[in-house]
Amino acid sequence: MGIYTSFAANLLFPLHEKLKKHSTLTVKRDLERSQWLKPEEILALQLARLREFLTQCALHVPYYHDLFRSLDFDPKNIRAISDLGRLPLLTKDIIRSEFDRLRSRLPEPVRLFSTTGSTGDPLRFNISKTRVSHDVAAKWRATRWWDVDIGDREMVIWSSPIELTRQDRLKQLRDRLLRSKLLPSSAMSQADMDRFIADIRSFRPTMLFGYPSSMTLIAQRAEQQGIRLSDLGIKVAFCTAERLYPQQADVLQRVFGCPVANGYGGRDSGFIAHACPQGGMHITAEDIIVEVVDEHGQSSPPGVPGEVVVTHLYSTGFPFVRYRNGDVAVLEEGQCACGRGLPLLKEVHGRTNDVLLAADGSIVLAIAIAMVLRDMPGVNGFKVIQETLLHCRLQLVTDTSFRQQASESTIRAAFRARLGEGVQLDIEYLDAIAAEPSGKYRYVVSKVSQHQAGRVGATSN
Ligand SMILES: [Zn+2]
Numbered sequence: 001m002g003i004y005t006s007f008a009a010n011l012l013f014p015l016h017e018k019l020k021k022h023s024t025l026t027v028k029r030d031l032e033r034s035q036w037l038k039p040e041e042i043l044a045l046q047l048a049r050l051r052e053f054l055t056q057c058a059l060h061v062p063y064y065h066d067l068f069r070s071l072d073f074d075p076k077n078i079r080a081i082s083d084l085g086r087l088p089l090l091t092k093d094i095i096r097s098e099f100d101r102l103r104s105r106l107p108e109p110v111r112l113f114s115t116t117g118s119t120g121d122p123l124r125f126n127i128s129k130t131r132v133s134h135d136v137a138a139k140w141r142a143t144r145w146w147d148v149d150i151g152d153r154e155m156v157i158w159s160s161p162i163e164l165t166r167q168d169r170l171k172q173l174r175d176r177l178l179r180s181k182l183l184p185s186s187a188m189s190q191a192d193m194d195r196f197i198a199d200i201r202s203f204r205p206t207m208l209f210g211y212p213s214s215m216t217l218i219a220q221r222a223e224q225q226g227i228r229l230s231d232l233g234i235k236v237a238f239c240t241a242e243r244l245y246p247q248q249a250d251v252l253q254r255v256f257g258c259p260v261a262n263g264y265g266g267r268d269s270g271f272i273a274h275a276c277p278q279g280g281m282h283i284t285a286e287d288i289i290v291e292v293v294d295e296h297g298q299s300s301p302p303g304v305p306g307e308v309v310v311t312h313l314y315s316t317g318f319p320f321v322r323y324r325n326g327d328v329a330v331l332e333e334g335q336c337a338c339g340r341g342l343p344l345l346k347e348v349h350g351r352t353n354d355v356l357l358a359a360d361g362s363i364v365l366a367i368a369i370a371m372v373l374r375d376m377p378g379v380n381g382f383k384v385i386q387e388t389l390l391h392c393r394l395q396l397v398t399d400t401s402f403r404q405q406a407s408e409s410t411i412r413a414a415f416r417a418r419l420g421e422g423v424q425l426d427i428e429y430l431d432a433i434a435a436e437p438s439g440k441y442r443y444v445v446s447k448v449s450q451h452q453a454g455r456v457g458a459t460s461n
Pocket of ligand 1: 277337
C-alpha cells in the first residue's frame, strides 16, 4: 500500500465517514472477520439478524406492523430463513403506493433516493445512514479482495444521472482527495473516447469501475487506435450495473492487462454480491438475504434461474423485505476455493426486462440471442428491440467482413427458433448503437408488458 493510499484509507476516509455520521469503518472491520466464518455460522448470524430486523420493522414501520398482524406472523418465532417465504414479495408498485407507511417512525436520518427505471417511472425510497454504511463497507471489503483500497487511484466510467447531478463541489473535492476520477460515459462519441483514453493514460488508475459496455467500447477504441493501456499497472476492472458478457471480459482483460471482477447490486437492493479472485461471486450474506424465486414466489434451488428477491437486514429506516428487484439470477451450491464462507451466486442474467417473450408466452433470456450475434463475423454491435409479441427489430453495426445474406438467414433462423415461427424480424443497419437515456447500453429491450416479462420463473420449465 502506497503512502497516500494508506493516508486515505486510514485517515482521510474514516474522517469523511465520521463527518457523515456513517459507521462504515466498524462495519467493514466486522465484515472482514465474518467472511471467514463457516457457512453454517454465517447462516446462524443471518437468522439472528433477520429476527431482530423484522422485530424492529413490526415495532416501527406501519406497513409491516399491519402486514405481520394480518398474517399472524411473529418475527420472534422465526426458526429458519425459509420462514421468510410466509411473507409476500415487496414489489416496486407496493413501494410507490405505500411509500409513507414504509417509512420507519424512528427518528433515523434518511436520504431520499430515486432510481431511473427503464420504463421511465422512477422508484423513490429512503436510505438510512446505517444502510449506506453497510453498502459502502461491503464494497470496500470486496475491493480489498483484489488488493485495492480506498485512496488507490480509481477511474469511474459511469453516467447515472444521480451521480452527475450530485457532483457538487464538496463531492468533487472528496473525489479528488480519495483519488477517484469520473469519466461520464453516456453517449460517447469517438472524440470522447479518445479523450477518455488519454485521461486513463495520464491518470494511471489502480482500478477501473463502471459499466462493462462503456469500458469495452473504450477498450476496443484504444485497440483500434493502437494505444496501449496494459502497461499502466491497472490491477482490476470492476464491472457493475449491467450484465457482463464473457466476450466483454475478454476484451477488458486483454486491453487493460488486468483481471475483470463482476459486481452485482444497486441503490435499491444494496451491494448484493461481488466476485473474488478465485472466481466465486460472494453474496454479502451478513447484510443481505438473497432468494431466487419461481413464479409463485417460492425459493428455487441452486442451479435454477429465477427472480432475485432481496431482504436487506440493515434497511430499518425504510425496510426492503423480500424485495423483487427485477433481475434474474442463479444461486450456486458449495463454497469458493478462497475459503470464505459466504454463499455464492452462479450467474446474474440481468434485468427481467432484458428478456424477450416468445410468441407462446415463454421467456427467452437475452443471452440466448446475444450468443448468436456476438460470435458472428463482422458484427460490432447489436440491439434487439421487441416491439410486440410478434414484431422484433434488430439493430446491427457491422464492418466489411459481415456477409449479409448468409448471416441474415442465420439470424432469422435463430430468432424463429427462439421466439416462434410467426415473429416478424426487421433488421436495421446503423453506424452505432445509441445508449439508453441512463447512459447504459442494453442489448435487449422488450416493450412487451413488464408484468408478463416479470414472470421469469417460466424459464425453469
Ligand atoms: Zn472466493
